[in-house]
Amino acid sequence: MTALRIEGLRKRFKGLEALRGVSFEVADGEVVGIVGANGAGKTTLFNTLSGVIRPDTGSIRLHGREISGLAPHMICKLGIGRAFQITRPFLNLTCLENVTVGALNREPRAARARERAMTVLAQVGLDDKAEMLGRDLSVSWRKRLELARALASGPKVLLLDEVLAGLNELEINEMVRLLPTLTTDMTVLIIEHVIQAVLQLCSRAVFMQAGAVLVDGAPNEVMNDPMVIDSYLGTEREC
Amino acid sequence: MFQVRPLPNTGTAVLTVTLVVVVLALPMVLNSYYLTLAVSAALWAYLSLCWNLSGGYAGLFSFGHTAFFAAGAYTSTLLYTELAVSPWLGMFAGAGMGALLALIIAVLAVRYRIRGMYFSLATVAVVEILRPVLDTWSSVGGSTGILLPLLNSPGNMLFIKRAYYYYVIVGLVAVAMLVTWMIARSRLGYYAIAIREDETAAEVSGVPSARVKRQMLAISAALTAVGGTFYAQFYLFIQPEIVLGWDPQMQMILGTMVGGPGTVAGPVVGSLAFSVLTEVLQLLPIGWSPEIAAIVMRLIWGVILVAVMLYLPGGLLGMGLHARKRARVARA
Secondary structure, three states: OEEEEEEEEEEEEOOEEEEEEEEEEEEOOOEEEEEOOOOOOHHHHHHHHHOOOOOOEEEEEEOOEEOOOOOHHHHHHHOEEEEOOOOOOOOOOEHHHHHHHHHOOOOOOHHHHHHHHHHHHHHOOOHHHOOOEHHHOOHHHHHHHHHHHHHHOOOOEEEEEOOOOOOOHHHHHHHHHHHHHHOOOOEEEEEOOOHHHHHHHOOEEEEEEOOEEEEEEOHHHHHHOHHHHHHHHOOOOOO | OOOOOOOOOHHHHHHHHHHHHHHHHHHHHOOHHHHHHHHHHHHHHHHHHHHHHHHHHOOOOOOOHHHHHHHHHHHHHHHHHHHOOOHHHHHHHHHHHHHHHHHHHHHHHHHOOOOHHHHHHHHHHHHHHHHHHHHHOHHHOHHHOEEOOOOOEHHHOEOOOHHHHHHHHHHHHHHHHHHHHHHHOOHHHHHHHHHHHOHHHHHHOOOOHHHHHHHHHHHHHHHHHHHHHHHHHHHOEEOHHHHOOHHHHHHHHHHHHHHOOOOOOHHHHHHHHHHHHHHHHHHOOOOOOHHHHHHHHHHHHHHHHHHHHHHOOOHHHHHHHHHHHHHHHHHO
16 A cells, blocks of 8 residues: 655745655555755655645645645644654753653653653663753764654654764664664655665665656665766766 | 652652641731732742743743733723622633733734744733833723722732732642643643744644644733732732833743743742842842842842853753752663
């Protein structure tokens, strides 16, 4: 079944057309890597999917239901969770409180939501830091907190925006090992520049350039596509 | 399942009981001068608690709470002087007016995406619009204000003995603390602090920010309006210049920020500290005239506020809480 159907998505910021007719489908349970150079429109795509910005035209269907233009909290309720590229933990709240906010989506009673949050914190390995404030966490822990908050909201589709950026090699390996265990039964879209991680985590990759999908296919094929290599490394002529 | 916060131990329980007994017994030992002072201090503690729900929890840093304060004071007073409605009932009508005004402000703020500092400025504008309206509206007393009669009529919240006022306001403080405590452990409370920290991240995490802001501002405003009714009943005089003045507004904010925004007891601790400090300053045998003393007091307030914002962003209580949290993490 189709989890996400994106059709003709367009978004213009003043002079810049960030998305020019993005269309693709994601099947239930698929893990799709979204790759492309900076400015290709990847984060704008996530922003429209999570409702942070409204697309100018186009349609986004989540399990057949049109969600484009809905408020972010409604989209979250319907099952799209998101971890931001630049982590946005609630700095003056404890880790437990941070994740409880997400958990309240599925458990309206605060006490139950705290229990759910504690379970998720344990899954990402932050349970011993439950009482620490968001501001006291290192980058790598903040990434996990960001992930935990999104997971606690009970998403069917999870959007991960560069959760590996800023991590060292050891932490990347750990995260790559951890991610599949956390996202079982979920459909996942991953924006990632760490190619190795895309190859390991994703069953499919979508390559974006200048606000459009250029190549779509198996991760290793996409990564070996001449157009993709050009975009990342530049052509020989230019060198 | 998970024991995250320790239950209050016996030490805390003993302290709480002692505190309650002392607070309730106070009118028996205080003379009328100090009792008046205690009522005034408790009123500011109450108003700080009200403001805290908006500014401390939801991050709606309002400079316009005097508008809700005035709504309460004027509604119940006019109902009493014009229609002989008891202020005990008028208090609820005033709360309704305050909440209505808050809803209008919240809806407009969401509609036009007025956030942060711009929200603060917009609330200043509300007060600046209200003041000339009340000043020139002769049928509600205009700039001369309204006097209430000095008589003993408990059914109309009018007492000759100050002790009764004291118990009313202490009761209101208790109610405001209870409301804060309940909100803080509810979904609404979690959502409010999430918005305060990062509105966009909160929305993406499923927080309906528009609704939460409306609710928090309306609750805060309704309670503030009740404080306005009490003010009118206690001082027996209301005037636009006073109820819409800067002093009540600053005291709400200062009490909360110094004591600890976003905590249950912080606003009480902070505003009491201010009341005590103000009194001590006036008692100092320096021979200042009241006018000079008031100016010096403001100066000191200003310095304290800057110092707190720089070095104690969590307020007196916030500092304690964070220190404890860090200690607990270190032990773990």
